[in-house]
Amino acid sequence: MRRVRRLALQYGLVVLAALLLNFVLPRLAAGDPIDYLMPPESSPLVTPEQREAILASYDLDGSNTEQFVTYIKNLTSGDLGVSIRTGQPVRDVVVGRLGWSVLLVGVAVAASTVVGVLLGFAAGWRRGTKRDIVLLSGVLAVDALPAFFVGLMLLLTFSVKLDWFPVYGAVAAADISGWARVTDVARRLVLPASTLVLAGAGSIFVASRSALVSELGEDYVFMARAKGLNDRAVRRHAQRNALLPVSTAVLLGFSTLVGAATVVETVFSYPGLGSLAFDSVLARDYPVLQGVFLLLALIAIGANFLNDLLYPRLDPRVKDIG
Amino acid sequence: MARSTKVVASIGGVFIALVLLAAVFAPMLAEHPPTETTGLPFEEPSANHPLGTDDLGRDLWSQLLFGARVSLSVGLIAAVIATALGTGVALVAGYRGGTIDAVLMRIVDLVLSMPFLVLVLVLVTYFGRGLSVTIALIAGVLWARPARLLRGQVLKVKEFEHVVAAEAMGASLWRILGRHVLPRLTPLLSSQFVRAAAVAVIVQSGIAFLGLGDPGSVSWGATLFFANNSSVILTDAWKWWILPPGFALTILIVGFAFVGYAAEEWADPRLTGYGYRRGMRRTLPPHPAAPAGEGESLVVRDLSVHYETEPPVLAVTSVHLRTRKSRILGIVGESGSGKSTMAMAVAGLLGPPGRIVEGEVVLGDTDLRRLGRVGLTKLRGRRFAVVPQAAMSLLDPIVTIRRQVAESALMTHADGKKRASELLSRVGIPVDRHDAYPHELSGGMRQRVVIAMAIANQPELLIADEPTTGLDVVTQRELLDLLDRLRTELDMDILIISHDLRMVGGIADDLAIMYAGRIVEMGDAAEILRSPGHPYTELLLNAFPPVLGPRRPPVPIPGDPPDLSQVESGCRFAPRCPKMVDVCEETVPEQFPVACHLVVT
Numbered sequence A: 001m002r003r004v005r006r007l008a009l010q011y012g013l014v015v016l017a018a019l020l021l022n023f024v025l026p027r028l029a030a031g032d033p034i035d036y037l038m039p040p041e042s043s044p045l046v047t048p049e050q051r052e053a054i055l056a057s058y059d060l061d062g063s064n065t066e067q068f069v070t071y072i073k074n075l076t077s078g079d080l081g082v083s084i085r086t087g088q089p090v091r092d093v094v095v096g097r098l099g100w101s102v103l104l105v106g107v108a109v110a111a112s113t114v115v116g117v118l119l120g121f122a123a124g125w126r127r128g129t130k131r132d133i134v135l136l137s138g139v140l141a142v143d144a145l146p147a148f149f150v151g152l153m154l155l156l157t158f159s160v161k162l163d164w165f166p167v168y169g170a171v172a173a174a175d176i177s178g179w180a181r182v183t184d185v186a187r188r189l190v191l192p193a194s195t196l197v198l199a200g201a202g203s204i205f206v207a208s209r210s211a212l213v214s215e216l217g218e219d220y221v222f223m224a225r226a227k228g229l230n231d232r233a234v235r236r237h238a239q240r241n242a243l244l245p246v247s248t249a250v251l252l253g254f255s256t257l258v259g260a261a262t263v264v265e266t267v268f269s270y271p272g273l274g275s276l277a278f279d280s281v282l283a284r285d286y287p288v289l290q291g292v293f294l295l296l297a298l299i300a301i302g303a304n305f306l307n308d309l310l311y312p313r314l315d316p317r318v319k320d321i322g
Numbered sequence B: 001m002a003r004s005t006k007v008v009a010s011i012g013g014v015f016i017a018l019v020l021l022a023a024v025f026a027p028m029l030a031e032h033p034p035t036e037t038t039g040l041p042f043e044e045p046s047a048n049h050p051l052g053t054d055d056l057g058r059d060l061w062s063q064l065l066f067g068a069r070v071s072l073s074v075g076l077i078a079a080v081i082a083t084a085l086g087t088g089v090a091l092v093a094g095y096r097g098g099t100i101d102a103v104l105m106r107i108v109d110l111v112l113s114m115p116f117l118v119l120v121l122v123l124v125t126y127f128g129r130g131l132s133v134t135i136a137l138i139a140g141v142l143w144a145r146p147a148r149l150l151r152g153q154v155l156k157v158k159e160f161e162h163v164v165a166a167e168a169m170g171a172s173l174w175r176i177l178g179r180h181v182l183p184r185l186t187p188l189l190s191s192q193f194v195r196a197a198a199v200a201v202i203v204q205s206g207i208a209f210l211g212l213g214d215p216g217s218v219s220w221g222a223t224l225f226f227a228n229n230s231s232v233i234l235t236d237a238w239k240w241w242i243l244p245p246g247f248a249l250t251i252l253i254v255g256f257a258f259v260g261y262a263a264e265e266w267a268d269p270r271l272t273g274y275g276y277r278r279g280m281r282r283t284l285p286p287h288p289a290a291p292a293g294e295g296e297s298l299v300v301r302d303l304s305v306h307y308e309t310e311p312p313v314l315a316v317t318s319v320h321l322r323t324r325k326s327r328i329l330g331i332v333g334e335s336g337s338g339k340s341t342m343a344m345a346v347a348g349l350l351g352p353p354g355r356i357v358e359g360e361v362v363l364g365d366t367d368l369r370r371l372g373r374v375g376l377t378k379l380r381g382r383r384f385a386v387v388p389q390a391a392m393s394l395l396d397p398i399v400t401i402r403r404q405v406a407e408s409a410l411m412t413h414a415d416g417k418k419r420a421s422e423l424l425s426r427v428g429i430p431v432d433r434h435d436a437y438p439h440e441l442s443g444g445m446r447q448r449v450v451i452a453m454a455i456a457n458q459p460e461l462l463i464a465d466e467p468t469t470g471l472d473v474v475t476q477r478e479l480l481d482l483l484d485r486l487r488t489e490l491d492m493d494i495l496i497i498s499h500d501l502r503m504v505g506g507i508a509d510d511l512a513i514m515y516a517g518r519i520v521e522m523g524d525a526a527e528i529l530r531s532p533g534h535p536y537t538e539l540l541l542n543a544f545p546p547v548l549g550p551r552r553p554p555v556p557i558p559g560d561p562p563d564l565s566q567v568e569s570g571c572r573f574a575p576r577c578p579k580m581v582d583v584c585e586e587t588v589p590e591q592f593p594v595a596c597h598l599v600v601t
Ligand code: SF4
Pocket: B534, B535, B536, B571, B572, B573, B574, B575, B577, B578, B579, B580, B581, B584, B589, B595, B596, B597, B598
């Protein structure tokens, strides 16, 4: 329990740091807050009344400390400001996109973990054989393909040439429902998710393979053979131990995938957080950008926290140290 | 480094070199400047424009070549900055430790778990799109991973003897870090450098592909951005507009990834080593082995084992031995004498590059060598059992000891858990510790658990390879007594291997003395201890004076064991033997009963 409390404290500080960063970064870069809220390109579109409203909602006339206090206050009440591009509350915009991102990245993380771990363990168990070399160099090569290039190629092959999958979007129309909606969503998920799997499985493959290979050199594996266990049982011992470092790799891979999703969502016009970030970058919609950044930071921190919390369940040795 | 890794590394090197060539010779190979309109928009490939032109009539071939410059320099510069930054943080965190370390590592964790691309994307918006800004931002995100890994290495290196010694002698911090710590980090550093380069290239091309790259420079990502913007995949132009820069990026990143993987193996020697093999080539004697004789259980005839390295090592040569029913046979020799290799070969646990080149191994009437790998696995733990060296980590760290013992017991008992508890109690583990994890037990206790697993299925024979090494003297004694007691209770015979002649002599009925891969003397234990026949045994006895009786200082044996990669031409002991005569260097003495020319039967 003490361990959990200490972790919570540490992560509390990290969250605070992320909030601070999110507050400071745009101010550092933009100089005058007016410029930051009203980029020259969009200024003509904004009426003086809107300008006043936005300034007031942010209390931008106060000192930096006052602004920070207001910023935190607004955050705690769930107020992330208003999108410059659409005028909608940032919270609604971000939450509306979150679902699609969770679906896309979630499916991709799950699939790339399964694929990466299975192939990685298969290669690691037969380390040094032809099968291993082919798998290793193949996966490294596929992993090296830039996600947007893979996305373009898949789009070209399966949507344009073969016409198996729709080209754009996450769902055909908002009004379809029931089973039709499910299959439509699934069909449109295939290509972007596959792109992400191709981009993300590689690092998990390498991590699983390396972890298994180094576990296989451990004394307890020799002992498992010495006590007369067959290959399957020996492999089970090594794999269970190898999963510990792999869980960390999955976590790191998760953040890579969220990043890659930005590009992939753009290629497939998928309405997730990534393409929202991208659109906001183009429109210099800072409030939305800040919202996306904050959300992603919180998700990443949450994933880390979860990993730290659950790791002792996997590895009995950690309990005592923590 | 494994051969397969070398292949991977050289392919990677060639790929990087290709991109480097394109970058260097771009002005010579391209006729047109990459950023100026030199043709009509959307031209198809022609002699003038080998890859056609883009939507603004710019030469795509030229963009391909000049793009190499951007990608390569982004990759390398960002990697240099990121690894330098990471190393600095790692040195400070790892060397200083304490609060600084804790704070730095939390920051590292945060940066690590942030999605790279999004982070850089947001930062680019805030700080501008120039190439140098992009590079700085990429490096500002990429340093965390090297920092984390290098810190772990620093923590290890810090404890190395010469580092501690340098510290004690008052060397300055910079000197210690520069002279002693940094060189040890080189392998890991280089693998992290290459990795960072690959990620930097990916991130930069991603940003450029989104149209957020430096507007003034040509890059592969930017070319693809324009292609995507012009919906090129709906036309035929993708062949010359998308494929070339896409593959160019791939080649460079694959190059970094391959070289990086090889560097990773270099950094972590555990990843190298001998690969999986179903077992080495077997050369079996032409006829099935004769069963063991009356009163014998394990019989080894003319066994030779080589390590097929370059040059091959003749680890075990023409060994004959046998254990007697319900007796203890002790095999004694210095480290490197081949005693463990011999035992592991007998148990079928010899991994590559070790290989049995000759000989027979018989247990009762079973010819073990003819069983093959799978057949032998089925006997191991049942008819014979193995207790390996008392290493710290013989037990699976994440499984309770009871479940591990149950795993053995289940081979012949339906209720594995119950049987496991009986066994654990029998070897002296208190009941309240049965569900403990290995790290919660002392070294002696853990070795008891290993013994419990070994006797789980009442084997006829127990092979114990230095079962007490590394434990304190009292614990050693207790474990040997336990083995002796179990031998009587379970009516099994024990083959025990040790470097300590007196210790094993205390419980063994028979002794075999091994030197340089050969058994030089074998016989009744008490007899050998009283009047050793072989000059080596005699010296060995002096090296381990009796525990009881008049105190004598131990006399170490002068000289070193011979180089076993050389084929023997006489007695292997001759260079160290005080009684050596001429014939010793010319003829190899036969094993029985004492392998010495001076002992005539
Ligand atoms: S054979 Fe010769 S060299 Fe070898 S042990 Fe006997 S006396 Fe010494």
